[in-house]
Amino acid sequence: MITLDDDAQRLPRNPCRRLRRALITALSDPQPLPPRRRPTSRLSEPKADRCESDVLRDSRVSARKATYLVLSGANTAARRFETFLIALVITNVVLVIIDSDPYVGTGQGTAFRVGYMAFELFSLLVFIAEYAARLWSCVESPGGPVACCGWNARLRWRLAYASTPLAIIDLASIPPFAFDLIFEKDDRMRGISLIRTLRIISLLRLERSFRSFARVLTVLGNQRSELGVAAFVAAILLLMSAATIYYLENPAQPEHFRSIFSSMWWAVTALTTVGYGDVYPVTTAGKMFGSVVAFLGVGFFALPAGTVSDLGASRISAHLGASTLGYSREEEEEDGSSRDELETIQAALRALRREQHALAAALLEERASLLQQQHRQRSSGSGWWDQAAAAGESVPAGEPPRYEARSL
The missing domain is CATH 1.10.287.70 (Helix Hairpins)
Structure with missing residues (x-):
């Protein structure tokens, strides 16, 4: 049985042809186009979530990197912590509104006042810890200073983060809680009482989650x-x-x-x-x-x-x-460019396959003509003697010699 590889071995040892044969062999079976990625719903877990979750489960990841992923990532732990902060801020605002009633500080409101102060202390500690953790882990953000950078580069990065609007809001929401815990309710401290009302500024912390003001400013x-x-x-x-x-x-x-x-x-x-x-x-x-x-x-x-x-x-x-x-414009453009590239590669593979078939057909045709010529020479013995006599060669007695297939 004659195959393309058998005939290709008989070709002259040309590096270009050998390279072409290797390319044809490697690309002779093109892969079909992958199916177009279907958009994911909001309820499904995004790809980035799975990646960040794997990073959090990795024991080799640093504590600073894990803290950054929990505070600013898109994984399950980050969403739970964000929900906890939203509930904490809303609860504090509701308690500030209730505490403005003068009945709360006396009589039956004393128990409420004690519980309110304990909850306010807990909120203050959480806000301080969150701000310190964000300031410590901000160097792990994309584009931040790498591990080989010195402490001065990380210090400049942290100062740049502290000057961002969201970091300023986080810092400005801490002093009102501290003043309220230090001075309690004192009618002689009217200025401090005005500062206490700034506890409502903690509502601005929700901008980190909802990005409402950013959209309004964009409009x-x-x-x-x-x-x-x-x-x-x-x-x-x-x-x-x-x-x-x-x-x-x-x-x-x-x-x-x-x-x-x-x-x-x-x-x-x-x-x-x-x-x-x-x-x-x-x-x-x-x-x-x-x-x-x-x-x-x-x-x-x-x-x-x-x-x-x-x-x-x-x-x-x-x-x-x-x-x-769950399908942004950048992802659509990236998917479209990848699809165009795959179509171009598949067209090139089809052209190579056509060239491969044409080369195989030419080799088979040449081999068939050679076999036909040998068959005619074998079947007509007189023709061989006539050719030998015309050439002046000695003609041996007996049967004509048998021709063996020559290699190309």
Whole structure:
């Protein structure tokens, strides 16, 4: 049986042909395209979660790396710790609201006060430990200083992290709890009491989990030109309304419209359609002008507010849709480029297979013609004697010699 390898061995020993044969042999069976990756739902465990979980279970990972993955990773332990912090912050805010009632500090509220102080001490210790752990493990973040870097590089990285907005919020939420524990409830410390109300600033810690302010700032940044024009026109309307109402109402109400500056309060309430009712025009001209200002305020302030809200809703919907599918635009582009590359490789493999088949057909055809020629020479013995006599060779008696297949 004649195969491609048998005939290929008879070819001249050309390095190019040997390389081509090795390439054809290695790529003669192309693999089919892998199926397109299906988007994962939000409830399924992402790939990064499995990887980080494996890292956490590895005994060779450092304690600092494990701490960073728990505080800032996407694994199960990180999600549980984040849920614990959210519950702790919300509970503290609810207790601050309840503690503002004067009945809580006396009588039946004494037991509540003791429990509240114990819970506040626990929260303070947790917040301090969390801030210290984040400051210690931030050098393990992507792009941070590697292990071979010196302590000065890690110190600069930690100082850079401490100046980020989220780190500043974490640090600013600690002193109000400490002041409340140190000074308790003392009516003589009114300034400290005002500082205690800053415990509500711990709500800003939730920004790390929900990223709400970041999305709002992104929307405002994309609409900064439109909002700048709206703010400029609003300032002009405010000044013109205050000046006009001052000259219309000052003779009738000099105590309410003493100057253009004092008239701006009425202009603000009229343009924003709030209308507190403490200052209002009493003259006919002032009432007519106030009606015009109110209509201008409704039409003017509703336009930019609607634009910003629509853009923000579309951005949030797009973000939630992408997170629900678990399939980001970068992953789609990467998947598309990989698929195009695989299609190109498969096309090249098909071309190599066609060239391989053509080469095999040529070798088989050459081998068949050689065998036919040998068969004709064997079947016609007289032809051999005639050729030998014409060449002047001696013709031996007996049967003609048998030809053996020559190697190419």
